Amino acid sequence: MKTGIYPGCSLTGSARDYNESVFAIAEAFGLEFTQIPDWNCCGATAAHNLNKDLSLALPARILALAEKNGLDEIIVPCAACYSRLVVTQHELKKDPELKNRICEVIEMDYRGTSVILNVIEWIDKYIVPKLEEKIVKPFNYKVACYYGCLLVRPNKILNYDRVEDPQTLDVVMSKLGATPIDYPYKTECCGAGLSISRTDIVSKLSGKIIEDAEHRGADAIVVACPMCHSNLDMRRPDINKYWDTEFKIPVIFVTQAIGLAVGLSPQKVGLKRHFVEVKIS
Amino acid sequence: MSHSEHHTERNSLAYSIEKNVEVYTQKCYQCGKCSAGCPVAEEMDFPPSMVMRLLQTEDPANDDKILRSHSIWLCVTCEMCLSRCPMEIDIPSMMDYLRQRSRSEKKVNKKAKNIIAFHKAFLNSIKYTGRLFELGLILDYKRQSLNLMQDVALAPKMISRGKLHLFPFMIKGRDQMTRIFKNTSK
Numbered sequence: 001m002k003t004g005i006y007p008g009c010s011l012t013g014s015a016r017d018y019n020e021s022v023f024a025i026a027e028a029f030g031l032e033f034t035q036i037p038d039w040n041c042c043g044a045t046a047a048h049n050l051n052k053d054l055s056l057a058l059p060a061r062i063l064a065l066a067e068k069n070g071l072d073e074i075i076v077p078c079a080a081c082y083s084r085l086v087v088t089q090h091e092l093k094k095d096p097e098l099k100n101r102i103c104e105v106i107e108m109d110y111r112g113t114s115v116i117l118n119v120i121e122w123i124d125k126y127i128v129p130k131l132e133e134k135i136v137k138p139f140n141y142k143v144a145c146y147y148g149c150l151l152v153r154p155n156k157i158l159n160y161d162r163v164e165d166p167q168t169l170d171v172v173m174s175k176l177g178a179t180p181i182d183y184p185y186k187t188e189c190c191g192a193g194l195s196i197s198r199t200d201i202v203s204k205l206s207g208k209i210i211e212d213a214e215h216r217g218a219d220a221i222v223v224a225c226p227m228c229h230s231n232l233d234m235r236r237p238d239i240n241k242y243w244d245t246e247f248k249i250p251v252i253f254v255t256q257a258i259g260l261a262v263g264l265s266p267q268k269v270g271l272k273r274h275f276v277e278v279k280i281s
Numbered sequence: 282m283s284h285s286e287h288h289t290e291r292n293s294l295a296y297s298i299e300k301n302v303e304v305y306t307q308k309c310y311q312c313g314k315c316s317a318g319c320p321v322a323e324e325m326d327f328p329p330s331m332v333m334r335l336l337q338t339e340d341p342a343n344d345d346k347i348l349r350s351h352s353i354w355l356c357v358t359c360e361m362c363l364s365r366c367p368m369e370i371d372i373p374s375m376m377d378y379l380r381q382r383s384r385s386e387k388k389v390n391k392k393a394k395n396i397i398a399f400h401k402a403f404l405n406s407i408k409y410t411g412r413l414f415e416l417g418l419i420l421d422y423k424r425q426s427l428n429l430m431q432d433v434a435l436a437p438k439m440i441s442r443g444k445l446h447l448f449p450f451m452i453k454g455r456d457q458m459t460r461i462f463k464n465t466s467k
Binding site for chain 1: 464
């Protein structure tokens with residue numbers, strides 16, 4: 001089996017820290033993957049809000065490129081891209097006529113055979129089995145595991161973790177030595193793509209997620225989505241202003257926590273690029 | 282009455298929703314779980330369960346209210362409503378359809394203009410380069426929304442952290458991207 005990776009746009013820019021940590025732990029565990037050649041943007045919220053065919057064609061081109069290059073398994077670290085790719089695969093499988101139309105639009109063959117893995121599925125499959133022997137510095141912190149929306153929903157299509165109170169991220173964090181707290185905001189929305197157009201709504205929603213994690217005594221919020229991260233971390237000054245307070249809790253990617261636990265430096269896993277200072281190391 | 286017994290009026294919005302996205306609004310029995318779980322219900326003019334109820338009336342005046350509502354643009358597609366709906370009504374897919382109808386009928390709510398400006402700037406950014414160019418997106422959004430001062434403090438902090446590229450990345454299949462955009466525009 002040949003494994004590919006679809007980083008998605010944010011991992012090349014505003015979520016560069018996430019990208020660095022994914023590649024750093026892959027190296028530490030001796031894992032190889034090929035970037036899907038000439039990949040394009042998945043279209044994200046904008047495409048499905050404005051144009052349904054476009055919102056299917058953009059992910060279909062990505063999946064077709066993976067097939068053309070013999071990548072039968074694709075890792076998708078961004079939860080939003082992951083959701084778009086899986087939903088597209090589902091829609092095109094359900095409706096052969098639609099599939100033919102989209103194939104004409106992208107001018108490529110598409111079979112829909114790739115296995116799409118989110119970051120936690122990738123960790124479970126390739127990292128967890130070797131984790132125990134690799135840990136040099138257990139991650140002894142209390143953590144709030146925040147899944148957000150698109151890692152678990154639409155649940156009937158993604159068919160991943162349970163939709164209310166999911167557990168997969170909590171289990172990975174426990175294996176690193178962390179103590180996941182009971183956390184009712186696990187799958188509440190951070191405000192997602194309204195970050196720029198309605199920063200006030202994002203500040204309100206993300207503030208609730210942060211406030212509850214702090215209130216319950218967590219040392220960090222752990223995420224697996226670059227959108228969630230940018231709203232909870234990069235938008236922190238707006239959130240603090242909206243709530244008239246100084247939330248200090250750091251927000252880290254699950255891949256950064258793994259990196260630290262296996263002895264990688266904070267810099268190597270991108271922690272120095274965060275807006276909210278991360279005092280964990 | 283179940284949706285299979287109910288015959289939706291052919292010229293109603295509910296009928297178009299059935300035909301285009303296979304969502305049956307008559308299945309809703311107003312339990313309100315969608316509105317209770319919706320993160321943006323407080324900001325909406327009509328929370329999701331009320332949108333469902335208005336559609337069920339099949340009254341042209343109510344259909345018009347929905348296409349002109351702020352609600353359909355505030356929906357962030359978090360998918361919470363669908364996951365909690367006892368009748369498994371796909372409200373998020375219905376919202377995508379309503380947004381497209383609202384634009385094609387030129388009934389977009391004025392309060393949603395920044396949200397749409399953002400989506401348009403996003404698609405403009407990937408149309409010619411293939412990938413999102415975040416700085417270009419911010420500048421194009423400012424141009425479209427006229428919120429010139431917004432986030433001026435953010436950009437330098439992103440640049441100093443290596444999180445904002447100053448030039449776009451161009452994929453090789455740009456011609457193909459342009460054709461994808463052309464062939465999907467109605």
